[in-house]
Amino acid sequence: MYEKLRTHILPQLIDPKTKVMVAVSGGPDSMALCHILWRYVQEDEAKRISLVLTHVHHGVRKESDSELHLVQQMAAKWGIPCLIHRFDAKGFAKTMGQSFQEAAREWRYARWKEDMLREGCSLLATAHHLGDQAETILYRLLRGSGTAGLAGIYPTKDSIIRPLLSFTKADILNYCEQEAVPFALDRSNQDPIYVRNQIRLELIPELERNYNPRIQEALGRTGELLRWDEDYLTQQVDLFWEKYHFRDSQDAIGLSREVFAEPPAILSRLLRRAATLVAHEPRGLGYSYVAKIMDSLGKIGWMQDIPGMTIKITAEGIWFKGPAISVQQDEVVFPEIPIVLGQWAEIPNLNMNIGLLKDWSPKPMKDDSQSLGDIVAVFDHDRLAQLPVQLVCRTRCQGDKMWFQGVGHKSLKKVFQEENISVEARNHMPLIACGTEVLWIPGVRQSDLYRLGNEGKKAYCIFKHKCESNLNSL
Numbered sequence: 001m002y003e004k005l006r007t008h009i010l011p012q013l014i015d016p017k018t019k020v021m022v023a024v025s026g027g028p029d030s031m032a033l034c035h036i037l038w039r040y041v042q043e044d045e046a047k048r049i050s051l052v053l054t055h056v057h058h059g060v061r062k063e064s065d066s067e068l069h070l071v072q073q074m075a076a077k078w079g080i081p082c083l084i085h086r087f088d089a090k091g092f093a094k095t096m097g098q099s100f101q102e103a104a105r106e107w108r109y110a111r112w113k114e115d116m117l118r119e120g121c122s123l124l125a126t127a128h129h130l131g132d133q134a135e136t137i138l139y140r141l142l143r144g145s146g147t148a149g150l151a152g153i154y155p156t157k158d159s160i161i162r163p164l165l166s167f168t169k170a171d172i173l174n175y176c177e178q179e180a181v182p183f184a185l186d187r188s189n190q191d192p193i194y195v196r197n198q199i200r201l202e203l204i205p206e207l208e209r210n211y212n213p214r215i216q217e218a219l220g221r222t223g224e225l226l227r228w229d230e231d232y233l234t235q236q237v238d239l240f241w242e243k244y245h246f247r248d249s250q251d252a253i254g255l256s257r258e259v260f261a262e263p264p265a266i267l268s269r270l271l272r273r274a275a276t277l278v279a280h281e282p283r284g285l286g287y288s289y290v291a292k293i294m295d296s297l298g299k300i301g302w303m304q305d306i307p308g309m310t311i312k313i314t315a316e317g318i319w320f321k322g323p324a325i326s327v328q329q330d331e332v333v334f335p336e337i338p339i340v341l342g343q344w345a346e347i348p349n350l351n352m353n354i355g356l357l358k359d360w361s362p363k364p365m366k367d368d369s370q371s372l373g374d375i376v377a378v379f380d381h382d383r384l385a386q387l388p389v390q391l392v393c394r395t396r397c398q399g400d401k402m403w404f405q406g407v408g409h410k411s412l413k414k415v416f417q418e419e420n421i422s423v424e425a426r427n428h429m430p431l432i433a434c435g436t437e438v439l440w441i442p443g444v445r446q447s448d449l450y451r452l453g454n455e456g457k458k459a460y461c462i463f464k465h466k467c468e469s470n471l472n473s474l
Contacts, residue, residue, distance in 0.1 A: 001167055001174070001175050002039070002175065005036055005040070005163060006040060006043070009163055009166075010037075010040055010163060013123075013155070013156055013161040013163060014047075014049055014123065016046075016047040016048055016049065017047070017049070018122055018123055019049075019050045019051075019052065019120055019121045019122060019123075020037065020049065020050070020051050020052070020122075020123045020124075020125050020161075021051075021052050021053075021054055021115055021116050021119065021121040021123065021125070022034050022037060022051055022052070022053050022080075022124075022125045023054055023055075023108070023112060023124065023125065023126050023127070024053045024054070024055050024071050024075075024082075025055065025056070025067065025071075025127075025186070026067030026068070026070045026071050026183065026184040027067075027127075027183055027184060027185065027186055028172055028173055028176050028181075028185075029127035029128075029129055029164065029169075029172055030126075030127040031070075031071075031074065031176065031181050031182065031183040032127070032164070032172045032176050032181055032183075033125060033126075033127040033163065033164055034051075034074070034078075034080075035074075035078075035175075035181045036163070036164075036175075037051055037125060037163075038051060051080050051081075052081045052082075052115070052119050052121060053071065053075050053080050053081065053083065054082075054083045054085070054111070054112055054115050055068060055071045055072075055082065055084050055085070056085045056086075056087070056107075056108050056111065057084065057085065057086040058087070058089040058104060059086060059087065059088050059089060059090075060090060060100075061186070061187070063184060063186070063187070066184060067184045067186075068084065070182060070183075070184055072084070074182065083115055083119075085111050087107060087386050088382065088386070089103070089104045089107070091383060101194060101196070110389070112124055116159070122159060123159055123160070124159055124160045125160075125161050125162070125163065126160060126161075126162055128153055128162045128164065128165055129164045129165060129167050129168065129169060129171075129172060130165065130166060130167055130169075130216050130217070130220050131168060131169045131200065131204075131216060132153065132165075133152050133153050133165055133216075133219065133220050133223055134216040134219040134220060135196055135199050135200050136152050137150055137152045137219045137223050138199050138204070139196055140152075142199075144287065146287075147226050147229055147230050147233070148230050150226050151223055151226040151227040151229075151230045152220075152223030152226070153165060153223070154227065165220075168216060204216065233265060233266075233269065234269075236266060237266060237269045237270060237273065240259070240262065240266055240270060241270060243256075244256045244258060244259050244270065245274065248319075250321070252278070252319050252320060252321035252322070253274045253277055253278055253319070253320045253321075254274075254316065254317040254318065254319045255270055255271075255274055255317050255318050255320075257298045257315075257316075257317050257318065259298075259318070260297060260298035264294065267294060268290050268294065271285060271290055271293055271294075271318075272285050272290065274318075274320045275289075275311075275320055277320075278308070278309045278320040278321065278322050278398075279307070279309050279322065279399060285306075289306055292304060293311060296313060298313060298318065299313060300313055300314060300315055301314075307411070308322065308398065308399060309321060309322050322398045334348040334349055334394075334395070334430075335348070335394075336392045336393070336394040337393040337394065338390050338391070338392055339354065339390075339391045339392060339393055340356065341356045341358070341384075341385075341459065342356070342357065343355065343356070347393065347430060350430065351465060352463055352464065352465055353463075353465075354393050354430070354462065354463055354464075355460075355462045355464070356384075356460070356461050356462075357459070357460045357462060358381065358457070358458070358459060359460070360374075360376065360460040374462050374463065374464050375442045375443050375462070375463040375464075376461065376462050376463075377432070377439075377440045377442070377446045377460075377461045378452050378458055378460055378461075379439070379450045379451065379452060379458070379460075379461060380451065380452045380456045380457070380458075380459070381456065381457035381458060381459040382456060382457060383450045384450055384459050387450075389434055390434075391432065391433075391434050391439075392432075392433055392434075393430050393431070393433075394430070394431055395427060395428060395429065395430065395431065396426060396427070396429070396431060396438075397436065399436040400412035400431070400433065400436050401436060401437065401438065402415050402438045402441075402445070402447040402449075403437070403447050403448060403449050404447060404448050405448040412431075412438055415438075415441070415444075415445060419441075419444050419445060421444065429442075429444070430442060430463070432461055437449065440461060442463045
């Protein structure tokens with residue numbers, strides 16, 4: 001295993017003088033990967049490759065503390081810097097309205113991206129192996145994915161490398177035994193409540209017993225073949241995109257009606273790309289919408305409203321247009337304002353300031369009619385500190401949404417409609433947001449994300465008129 005990695009795989013994935021961030025959980029896969037990379041670096045110092053470890057303590061299992069200590073001990077023994085992150089994974093999943101696994105993964109990758117920037121790393125190494133590949137392909141097959149999904153996990157994509165992707169779990173465990181690499185076992189991986197765990201614990205063993213004892217290798221090979229096809233199709237779509245796409249003055253995206261003469265494999269990808277650029281939704285159009293557009297056969301006058309956009313076919317072409325957000329010159333518009341704990345910031349043109357404070361006491365209202373009270377939202381301090389992106393004050397954007405307990409996400413447009421906010425007023429209303437996740441419309445509604453629960457430290461987000469603000473009172 002190591003010889004194949006040393007001679008064929010690692011030289012292709014890691015250039016000399018590269019600094020690599022290694023994600024280490026403490027399990028056998030990541031500990032083996034860490035040892036392999038450390039060994040590779042030590043054996044050929046002339047390459048001047050360096051490593052930094054990053055570990056996330058999810059605060060869920062009793063074993064988390066011992067896993068953290070294991071990773072720290074081995075990092076010290078191997079002389080590798082080690083970064084540690086702690087966070088409330090279950091609480092984060094609840095506030096984001098996501099499954100535990102999905103939310104934790106999103107949080108981890110956000111932290112690792114920050115770590116890479118801070119440490120000057122150009123690559124992130126993760127320990128995905130052949131079993132993970134087989135599990136991913138089966139999971140996506142069961143959900144009806146196309147070739148892009150069935151291509152599975154890429155050995156290298158963007159700044160992420162996965163050196164162990166062609167090796168089985170048995171290969172990795174054998175390596176740990178031969179090299180005396182210590183590791184911890186995550187018992188939650190044996191819990192069949194998660195679909196992926198069911199695939200790994202039940203479906204794959206069933207396929208191995210009764211259909212193909214080497215099903216993992218077969219699925220890995222299928223994924224590789226489909227990646228070849230997908231890479232070629234992507235290159236062709238790039239060429240056709242340059243040929244057919246155009247924009248108008250309102251930044252709507254159009255495709256020439258000639259695209260309907262292209263094969264479905266090309267046409268469907270062009271449609272999804274256009275929709276993705278307009279709606280800012282990475283997953284693009286679902287199959288049912290793509291099929292509807294293709295069934296139109298480019299007929300002039302055909303139109304379809306779908307979440308986040310309107311699609312219409314004219315004599316000029318097929319147009320993808322986001323929600324109309326017209327801004328008049330006399331309307332109040334201001335640039336995005338970062339919100340930092342313990343600081344006030346001015347909101348241009350609104351004669352207001354916004355602050356995020358640990359402590360706040362409402363002042364008694366004055367008798368005169370010119371006095372206006374503070375507008376305040378209370379958040380969970382610790383959960384705000386774990387936000388994957390910067391908290392900001394801004395006006396509305398395409399794709400904005402709010403999450404409510406027992407309901408899930410609603411589009412911001414829907415919330416405005418429910419609150420009877422006029423279309424004219426929506427464009428200049430200040431919002432508190434994290435990415436496209438709107439946490440608060442001051443004076444209107446607060447989402448249920450990052451709200452303070454029964455326990456925890458408070459963080460007060462305050463809108464205050466400038467005539468009553470004291471920016472030096474922090």
